[in-house]
Amino acid sequence: MIHAQSRFKAAGTNARRFMQGAAIAALLLAPSIAFADGNTDEQMAQMQRKLDEAMAAIQALSGTVTALQSELASQKQHTAKPAANTEMMAELDERVEELEDVVDTIDSRVGSRAVANAFDAKKLDIGGFVDIATTLAIGEDKTEASFNREVFELLIKADLGQSWDLFVAQAFIRNAPLVFSDPDGRRSPFFSNNNSPVVTDTVIAWAQYSKNDMFNVQFGRYITPHGIINIEHFPANLLDPEQPQFLRPFPAQTIFANFTDGVNVHGSKYIGNNKFSYNAYAGTWAGNSTNLNVGGRLAYSFADSGLTFGLNGTYGDRSSTTDASFGVLGADVLFKKGRWTWKNEVYVTDEENAPGKTAFYTMPAYKLNDKWTAFYRFDYLDTGGPGGESIENAAGLTVRPVPNVHLRGIYRWHHDTADAGIPAADTHVFQLSTTFNF
Amino acid sequence: MLSTFSKLALAAVLTGAIALFSFSAAAETYAVVVNVENSFDGDDAAKKQQVKRLYLKEQSAWPGGIAAVPFGRADGSAEQIAFAQAVLQMSPSDIEGHWLNLKQVRGETPPRGIGSARILSRQIGKTPGAFGVVLASEVAGVENGKVLFEFSTE
Numbered sequence: 001m002i003h004a005q006s007r008f009k010a011a012g013t014n015a016r017r018f019m020q021g022a023a024i025a026a027l028l029l030a031p032s033i034a035f036a037d038g039n040t041d042e043q044m045a046q047m048q049r050k051l052d053e054a055m056a057a058i059q060a061l062s063g064t065v066t067a068l069q070s071e072l073a074s075q076k077q078h079t080a081k082p083a084a085n086t087e088m089m090a091e092l093d094e095r096v097e098e099l100e101d102v103v104d105t106i107d108s109r110v111g112s113r114a115v116a117n118a119f120d121a122k123k124l125d126i127g128g129f130v131d132i133a134t135t136l137a138i139g140e141d142k143t144e145a146s147f148n149r150e151v152f153e154l155l156i157k158a159d160l161g162q163s164w165d166l167f168v169a170q171a172f173i174r175n176a177p178l179v180f181s182d183p184d185g186r187r188s189p190f191f192s193n194n195n196s197p198v199v200t201d202t203v204i205a206w207a208q209y210s211k212n213d214m215f216n217v218q219f220g221r222y223i224t225p226h227g228i229i230n231i232e233h234f235p236a237n238l239l240d241p242e243q244p245q246f247l248r249p250f251p252a253q254t255i256f257a258n259f260t261d262g263v264n265v266h267g268s269k270y271i272g273n274n275k276f277s278y279n280a281y282a283g284t285w286a287g288n289s290t291n292l293n294v295g296g297r298l299a300y301s302f303a304d305s306g307l308t309f310g311l312n313g314t315y316g317d318r319s320s321t322t323d324a325s326f327g328v329l330g331a332d333v334l335f336k337k338g339r340w341t342w343k344n345e346v347y348v349t350d351e352e353n354a355p356g357k358t359a360f361y362t363m364p365a366y367k368l369n370d371k372w373t374a375f376y377r378f379d380y381l382d383t384g385g386p387g388g389e390s391i392e393n394a395a396g397l398t399v400r401p402v403p404n405v406h407l408r409g410i411y412r413w414h415h416d417t418a419d420a421g422i423p424a425a426d427t428h429v430f431q432l433s434t435t436f437n438f
Numbered sequence: 439m440l441s442t443f444s445k446l447a448l449a450a451v452l453t454g455a456i457a458l459f460s461f462s463a464a465a466e467t468y469a470v471v472v473n474v475e476n477s478f479d480g481d482d483a484a485k486k487q488q489v490k491r492l493y494l495k496e497q498s499a500w501p502g503g504i505a506a507v508p509f510g511r512a513d514g515s516a517e518q519i520a521f522a523q524a525v526l527q528m529s530p531s532d533i534e535g536h537w538l539n540l541k542q543v544r545g546e547t548p549p550r551g552i553g554s555a556r557i558l559s560r561q562i563g564k565t566p567g568a569f570g571v572v573l574a575s576e577v578a579g580v581e582n583g584k585v586l587f588e589f590s591t592e
Contacts, residue, residue, distance in 0.1 A: 095556065105553075167545040212498070223543075233543065275496075371531065403531075403534040
């Protein structure tokens with residue numbers, strides 16, 4: 001730019017000098033020509049022409065110089081901050097590209113479709129899962145196979161604002177149960193599970209007020225906060241979608257109820273690296289609406305060791321028609337570190353007008369890689385009643401080919417001990433199941 | 439003249455040096471940025487631990503009481519991968535498992551992932567409890583924000 005300016009300046013100077021020279025030459029030449037030999041009209045005319053030409057050249061050059069000076073001034077004005085302008089343009093280009101990317105992403109998600117809005121919620125999340133199982137059971141009585149379980153469950157979470165939110169899980173279940181001849185269902189691998197062909201159940205429906213991490217109150221129907229697996233609860237989370245025996249039949253109250261309708265106060269607090277959490281609840285159960293059951297859980301997690309210890313207790317009445325008060329004490333230990341996850345729970349009950357119950361399981365699992373996990377579970381239940389003890393040994397391999405798909409292959413050996421004149425029974429169960437969550 | 443062994447040794451040393459240089463050159467520094475009003479302080483380990491808990495929604499507020507608003511980066515972006523490795527210290531499957539569990543039990547969803555550093559910077563600048571990860575070289579563009587801590591990938 002400096003070079004161009006110099007060039008313009010030099011051109012202007014030269015033109016000015018040329019004009020001055022031409023003017024002087026014209027003035028000097030004019031009289032000498034005027035007084036030359038002949039003084040003829042022809043000479044005078046020639047001189048006049050030359051003078052005119054010189055004046056025209058002067059005017060032309062003057063115009064050129066003016067134009068050059070104007071152009072130079074204009075260039076100076078436009079090139080005042082060239083570097084800053086280039087940088088700004090590049091940044092604006094980059095921002096426009098970013099915005100185009102964002103718009104493109106939104107457009108690919110919405111396009112010309114309608115956008116769903118929540119009526120009143122500030123934020124609404126909808127998801128769910130489909131869980132399917134096919135089972136082959138080789139029992140004492142017979143061998144049966146079936147696509148025995150299809151569950152579609154809808155999960156909805158709404159942020160109501162002002163520290164309030166709401167969570168609903170609505171299940172649509174279709175069962176095609178394997179039928180065994182044992183009238184007590186004792187030889188069934190599903191332990192008298194809820195085998196109604198079609199079940200529609202509001203599994204969870206709570207509203208929650210959150211003061212802070214330490215104090216939250218749930219109202220409605222919630223998962224009874226005991227142990228490890230009942231809290232994890234959903235098949236998408238579980239390595240074995242058949243929950244331990246003490247949580248079957250589903251839903252029921254073999255040891256404690258899977259779900260409670262009432263109030264659940266819960267919270268957690270970090271103490272250094274460790275975490276303390278609690279639950280305290282009161283509520284009623286389906287089929288026992290007139291008795292208030294109370295319970296709670298305390299848990300402490302040691303971050304460095306990966307260990308969590310939990311204590312569980314509940315007290316209430318199992319029936320609204322007979323005297324059947326009960327108390328449950330339980331403990332659970334979770335070890336989760338690196339590739340290992342090891343879950344353990346034990347419960348004992350004290351029952352009015354019935355023998356006490358005992359339940360225990362231990363379930364180590366090892367992550368083979370990011371997708372494959374192998375597990376084993378030893379599961380013991382003694383309901384105290386006729387029929388003895390039930391023992392299960394389950395081993396399985398699960399894979400998540402993509403995060404939203406969980407495939408499992410599980411072998412389970414279910415053994416009932418002989419008791420009260422009822423012979424021992426064994427069932428070998430092979431189950432393939434998959435859970436798709438969205 | 440160099441012997442064959444010497445040539446091989448020299449080649450190995452040069453190759454190693456180039457590889458080392460390339461490796462060093464690939465390392466990138468990132469910064470976890472918070473709103474300027476955020477007064478949380480501590481050593482880097484405490485800061486990382488706190489950010490991890492808040493990002494994973496195990497806690498909902500900063501120790502000062504400000505409601506936490508965590509932001510992630512686009513899935514598969516260098517920033518998000520580095521954050522998962524260095525701050526969360528979790529494998530992708532562990533992270534997926536964590537969100538799956540929270541979704542099913544509490545209806546929680548992962549923090550919003552923002553692709554553009556500028557848009558993230560704006561969010562952090564206007565929300566007191568917000569935080570997110572950016573390249574250290576992009577920190578200057580975060581108005582009304584400050585660096586909580588920096589970390590490097592290897």
